Amino acid sequence: KAGVTQTPRYLIKTRGQQVTLSCSPISGHRSVSWYQQTPGQGLQFLFEYFSETQRNKGNFPGRFSGRQFSNSRSEMNVSTLELGDSALYLCASSSTSEVTQYFGPGTRLTVL
Amino acid sequence: DAKTTQPPSMDCAEGRAANLPCNHSTISGNEYVYWYRQIHSQGPQYIIHGLKNNETNEMASLIITEDRKSSTLILPHATLRDTAVYYCIVRVLSQGGSEKLVFGKGTKLTVNP
Numbered sequence: 042k043a044g045v046t047q048t049p050r051y052l053i054k055t056r057g058q059q060v061t062l063s064c065s066p067i068s069g070h071r072s073v074s075w076y077q078q079t080p081g082q083g084l085q086f087l088f089e090y091f092s093e094t095q096r097n098k099g100n101f102p103g104r105f106s107g108r109q110f111s112n113s114r115s116e117m118n119v120s121t122l123e124l125g126d127s128a129l130y131l132c133a134s135s136s137t138s139e140v141t142q143y144f145g146p147g148t149r150l151t152v153l
Numbered sequence: 154d155a156k157t158t159q160p161p162s163m164d165c166a167e168g169r170a171a172n173l174p175c176n177h178s179t180i181s182g183n184e185y186v187y188w189y190r191q192i193h194s195q196g197p198q199y200i201i202h203g204l205k206n207n208e209t210n211e212m213a214s215l216i217i218t219e220d221r222k223s224s225t226l227i228l229p230h231a232t233l234r235d236t237a238v239y240y241c242i243v244r245v246l247s248q249g250g251s252e253k254l255v256f257g258k259g260t261k262l263t264v265n266p
Contacts (some may be wrong), residue, residue: 076256
């Protein structure tokens with residue numbers, strides 16, 4: 042079974058731009074969670090989607106948003122990028138029967 | 154905040170067992186102990202989890218104390234590829250409910266040749 046995939050793997054943007062990251066969960070998984078990892082703050086939870094609905098949200102500004110499609114694929118969007126948004130963005134999926142979260146390889150975002 | 158405490162770093166000789174401790178003194182009765190590891194700049198990899206009994210899989214063993222206030226992850230024969238940051242996480246499993254993982258700083262394990 043294929044693992045969680047994330048695209049793109051690397052991205053460079055400039056301040057003020059917006060960015061959309063994509064995540065395809067493991068087949069059959071309906072929950073998708075997003076995390077941000079920075080050297081200073083470590084791994085932090087952004088939000089979780091289940092059946093196209095946001096179920097949980099971390100403590101991030103409204104510039105960070107996401108959505109989930111009917112096929113469980115998810116996207117996250119960051120608007121008005123700031124230098125501090127440079128990070129590794131990780132997506133994880135889980136099923137309702139086995140709630141262990143499995144992570145993708147991440148998208149490395151650099152904001153210049 | 155993370156509910157676990159781990160040493161920031163450990164060293165282990167290749168071929169020897171690596172024993173990684175974790176304290177979770179405020180763990181509740183329905184909270185599981187999960188272990189993940191992250192090799193530099195990759196996504197965290199699930200290793201093992203347990204509630205109260207010891208668990209073993211093809212990657213590692215998890216020993217949880219009887220009072221459940223601490224646990225140890227054991228890599229029986231460490232290799233250079235086991236060099237990574239290991240995260241111990243306490244999480245609640247609520248069937249059908251929302252989940253999130255709260256990561257601490259983890260233990261940087263270095264396996265030396």
